[in-house]
Amino acid sequence: MNRLKAFQYLSVAAKWRLAGAYKLAGQTEAANSLIKGLNTNVEPYTQMGGTFGSDLRDKAMILEILTIMGQRNTANELLRQVAARLGQDTWYSTQTTAFSLIAIANYCGVNKAGGKMTYTYKLNGTGGDVNSASYVSQTPVAFKNTDGQLQLQNKGQNVLYARLILRGQPEAGTNPYAENNPDVLGMQVQYTSRNGQQLDPGQLKQGTDFVATVTLRNPGKRGYYEQMALSQVFPSGWEIINTRLMGNDSVMRSSPYTYQDIRDDRVYTYFNLEENRSVTYRVLLNAAYLGRYYLPATSCEAMYDNTIHAFAPGKWVEVVK
Known part of the structure; x- marks a missing residue:
């Protein structure tokens, strides 16, 4: 020291x-x-x-x-x-x-609090009293529908700050709430056959091998991007073919990355991106199972700066005979 x-x-x-x-x-x-x-x-x-x-x-x-x-x-x-x-x-x-x-x-x-937290509440007609020496008090809230009424009355000497915390899962077909700004981060997502011909992933024949290609560009207006994360989640009717277990395939060659996590239904790729440079990452897929599935949005973001992000909307896809 x-x-x-x-x-x-x-x-x-x-x-x-x-x-x-x-x-x-x-x-x-x-x-x-x-x-x-x-x-x-x-x-x-x-x-x-x-x-x-x-x-x-x-x-x-x-x-x-x-x-x-x-x-x-x-x-x-x-x-x-x-x-x-x-x-x-x-x-x-x-x-x-x-x-x-x-x-x-x-x-x-x-520095201990000068007084207790004392208040009463009424939630959908059901009331309760709280008398606590803690800084935080939580009461579970259950709504049977979208309507509900909550009333609070502070009976203590401290100022109370009330918050309603909601948790849920977006419905299928709901895209992330984010805005694409090519001046900050550009992203293109394409689906092609193994020989490079473009195809529509909305309807694929069972057994088809195809490639998901994501190209990302740093326009250079915000400097050097570090700790970038690309998230690709695929429908359950598609299978990821892990080319790292295969021989060298020039068609599947991708840009360098810091780390890549390949799982059953998704691929996470982590990388840095210099100013005025682009990177391209490819994933080999197979339309394995018949049916209709939802393809989630493809997203990329800086893990330590959420103002740097881009996404491609998801959509419904189908695997047919």
């Missing part, structure tokens, strides 16, 4: 983390000297690789260190900022979300 402390190019984020380590080691003076004069403001940024950092992630780390060092007043203001960002209807990476929740949990663990 002393060697790292003496490093002249130590970043601001690293200074905060190192200060926390010194505090936990009982070296309070060294910890205070490291963060003396440091600003808690962080300029907006997002990292798609490396440490997968973001401005919110760094603020959460600062909040965690301030809590460890007992600087409650400064930590309180930062807590409000982190909590407000988490409360927005915005996507965050696992890295950002995890550090934010850890920091808030540590703060709440050290």
